[in-house]
Amino acid sequence: MMILGDLDTREIDLVTVHVDMRKGYNKLASYASAALDIDITEERNYVLFINSHAKALKLIGQCGNIRLLINIKLDKGSFQRVQQRTHEPSYIKLTKQEFLNYIQGYQIMTCRAI
Numbered sequence: 001m002m003i004l005g006d007l008d009t010r011e012i013d014l015v016t017v018h019v020d021m022r023k024g025y026n027k028l029a030s031y032a033s034a035a036l037d038i039d040i041t042e043e044r045n046y047v048l049f050i051n052s053h054a055k056a057l058k059l060i061g062q063c064g065n066i067r068l069l070i071n072i073k074l075d076k077g078s079f080q081r082v083q084q085r086t087h088e089p090s091y092i093k094l095t096k097q098e099f100l101n102y103i104q105g106y107q108i109m110t111c112r113a114i
Helices: 025-036 096-103
Strands: 011-015 045-050 056-063 066-073 091-094
Touching: 011 025, 011 096, 025 045, 025 056, 025 066, 045 096, 091 096
Parallel strands: 011 045
Antiparallel strands: 011 091, 045 056, 056 066
């Protein structure tokens, strides 16, 4: 089994609210279930959590009996901060290409000037 070889069959969710990044897999999976209604054990989703400095993120998911928790840090720059309106969900769905761009530090959404 190749880790993350199933990106085409999974939904990839980027959490847009602050979550304590000191949490491990179990706490992050519980948060995804309780706050976002995403059940990692169903193996349909990968969930990305970003730290408050936007320098590191954690990706969680499950493949059979294997629980995935992957830490990704940028050497330079920061991950794009994405915010939602208060009446919108606390996460956004990413395409496979958006996910691959995001974890490399590229901007995935444009900001409109008002």
